[in-house]
Amino acid sequence: MFIIELLIRTCLETLYLTGVIILAGLLLGLLQNSATRNFQRSLGNNAVMVTGFIGTPIHELSHAFCAIIFRHKITGIKLFQRPDENGVMGYVEHSYNKNSIYQQIGNFFIGVAPIFGGILAIIGLMRLLVPQAFEMFFKILVDSVNFETFNQVTLGGIANAYLGLLRLIFSLENFKNGYFYIFLFVAICISSHMSLSPADIKGAFKGLVTIFLFLLIFNALGLSQYIVAMDIIKYNVLITGFLMITVIFSVITYLISLISLIFARR
Numbered sequence: 521m522f523i524i525e526l527l528i529r530t531c532l533e534t535l536y537l538t539g540v541i542i543l544a545g546l547l548l549g550l551l552q553n554s555a556t557r558n559f560q561r562s563l564g565n566n567a568v569m570v571t572g573f574i575g576t577p578i579h580e581l582s583h584a585f586c587a588i589i590f591r592h593k594i595t596g597i598k599l600f601q602r603p604d605e606n607g608v609m610g611y612v613e614h615s616y617n618k619n620s621i622y623q624q625i626g627n628f629f630i631g632v633a634p635i636f637g638g639i640l641a642i643i644g645l646m647r648l649l650v651p652q653a654f655e656m657f658f659k660i661l662v663d664s665v666n667f668e669t670f671n672q673v674t675l676g677g678i679a680n681a682y683l684g685l686l687r688l689i690f691s692l693e694n695f696k697n698g699y700f701y702i703f704l705f706v707a708i709c710i711s712s713h714m715s716l717s718p719a720d721i722k723g724a725f726k727g728l729v730t731i732f733l734f735l736l737i738f739n740a741l742g743l744s745q746y747i748v749a750m751d752i753i754k755y756n757v758l759i760t761g762f763l764m765i766t767v768i769f770s771v772i773t774y775l776i777s778l779i780s781l782i783f784a785r786r
Contacts, residue, residue, distance in 0.1 A: 526736065526739055526740060527736075530735045530736045531732070533735050534728070534731060534732045534735055536756065537735075538628070538731065540756055540759050540760055540763065541632055541635065541759065541763070542632075544635060544766065544767065545632060545635060545715065545716045545721075547767060547770075548635065548714055548715040548766060548767070549715035549716060551715075551770040551771060551774045552711075552712060552713070552715040552773075553715070554774055554777070555712060555774045556712075556777075558774075558777035558778055558780060558781040559777045559780060561781055561784065562777070562781040562783070562784035562785075563784070568712075569603075570709075572600065572603075572609050572709075572713060573600060573709075574706060574709035575638075575709045575711075575712050575713030575714070576599065576609045576610045577599040577610065578634075578638060578641050578710055578713070579610065579634040579638070579713045579714065580599050580600075580610040580612050581599065582633040582637025583612040583630055583633050583634065583637075583720075584597055584612050585633070586626070586630045586633035586637075587614045587626070587630050589626070589629075590622065590623055590625070590626025590627075590629065591616070591620075591623055591626070592614040592615065592616040593615045594613070594614050595613045595614060596611070596612070596613035597611070598610050598612075608717070609713075614630070621730065621734060624726065624730040625727050625734065626727060627724065627726040627730070628723075628724045628725075628726070628727025628728050628731060629727065630723060631721065631722075631723040631724025631725075631727060632716065632720070632724050634713070634715075634716065635763070636762070637714075638711060638713075638714035638766055639763070639765055639766055641710050642707050642710055642711070642766070642769065643657070643762075643765065645703055645706055645707060645710075646703065649700065649703040650689065650694065650699070650703050652688060653685060653689045656684065656685050657685055657765070660685060660761060661758060661762075682768075707769050708769060708772065710769075711766055711772075711773055712770075712773050714766055714770070
């Protein structure tokens with residue numbers, strides 16, 4: 521019974537720490553694949569190059585930066601190229617010490633790094649070109665982790681705040697601002713290349729297994745009392761807040777690709 525409870529607790533804690541990131545990665549992959557197909561059908565096979573020349577380098581640099589943080593050795597890197605027979609437009613090859621738990625856990629974060637690299641790039645761009653939207657986004661993040669209880673009212677408030685952010689980003693005033701179009705184009709380029717490749721997922725899975733085993737040992741030693749439930753909730757709300765930005769622009773990219781396909785078929 522103790523072993524079963526230990527396994528269940530460890531599975532739940534692994535899910536709490538990584539579940540939102542994994543779910544976002546799957547959703548971004550679905551949206552990106554659908555948008556890419558629509559653009560290729562409407563604008564041709566080279567359409568992916570239009571967004572790729574910005575999005576792919578950010579994707580690969582995110583891998584590389586995270587690899588350095590987790591002390592992996594980068595053995596090869598290509599920031600941008602024409603899609604090969606497998607559709608690969610860039611890559612980062614790296615090696616690590618398999619005896620190092622830190623470096624093994626790093627595989628997960630290196631694998632999912634493009635999601636967070638893209639988030640930071642979009643937020644930085646927002647700060648520079650659409651500062652009002654950035655200020656509101658920052659306020660939403662601060663407010664979302666300052667609550668004392670977690671309930672439907674809180675969730676509803678966060679959802680309404682993001683709807684307000686979306687309305688602010690696409691306000692009539694912004695459409696009169698030339699910088700907004702630069703922001704929109706670059707943000708779409710970035711969000712179009714944030715999803716994880718099969719190689720990214722494979723590498724992340726290795727790290728996920730190590731995280732699970734680390735938590736399993738942590739719980740077996742009776743140290744789980746140091747994990748505070750409210751802090752885990754705040755962590756997930758905060759992570760979700762950042763991921764919402766990527767989902768918003770991925771949905772926008774998909775809608776644009778759909779409109780492009782509709783006009784191409786007329």
